[in-house]
Amino acid sequence: MSIAERLSELGITLPTVVPPVASYVPAVSANGFVYTSGQLPMVDGAMPRTGKVGGEVSAEDAKADARQCALNALAAIEAEIGSLDRVTRIVKVVGFVASADGFTGQPGVVNGASDVLGEIFGDAGKHARSAVGVFELPLSAPVEVELVVAYA
Numbered sequence: 001m002s003i004a005e006r007l008s009e010l011g012i013t014l015p016t017v018v019p020p021v022a023s024y025v026p027a028v029s030a031n032g033f034v035y036t037s038g039q040l041p042m043v044d045g046a047m048p049r050t051g052k053v054g055g056e057v058s059a060e061d062a063k064a065d066a067r068q069c070a071l072n073a074l075a076a077i078e079a080e081i082g083s084l085d086r087v088t089r090i091v092k093v094v095g096f097v098a099s100a101d102g103f104t105g106q107p108g109v110v111n112g113a114s115d116v117l118g119e120i121f122g123d124a125g126k127h128a129r130s131a132v133g134v135f136e137l138p139l140s141a142p143v144e145v146e147l148v149v150a151y152a
Contacts, residue, residue: 087124
């Protein structure tokens with residue numbers, strides 16, 4: 001089954017690539033890997049919510065935001081290499097969570113990205129990961145996610 005067919009089966013439509021908000025490109029490929037820039041949870045050019053997780057943003061909403069970040073990253077990867085069918089492995093996920101004082105649920109938030117990658121890619125979606133709490137993120141985003149994928 002192609003990744004496009006799998007996305008359709010899951011009811012997922014990849015977004016258009018989010019334009020960079022500064023001096024960088026959304027994704028770069030080198031030596032069989034694609035590295036994405038940090039992806040914010042933008043939807044149709046807008047941030048669905050802003051603030052810190054455990055404060056203005058619930059962990060559940062932030063988990064949905066992390067999922068959107070992963071989908072935005074996949075759109076950037078597809079634009080870089082032409083087809084997600086070329087992805088052989090999700091290698092690494094790095095998630096940054098803008099965290100209110102005392103919030104320690106970063107791993108659960110970043111599961112939003114990890115879970116959707118597993119749904120889409122199956123065993124090839126199993127990856128190494130970091131889930132990091134930070135004070136602030138660009139545009140007051142609650143979550144930012146970057147991916148490293150191997151491709152053929």
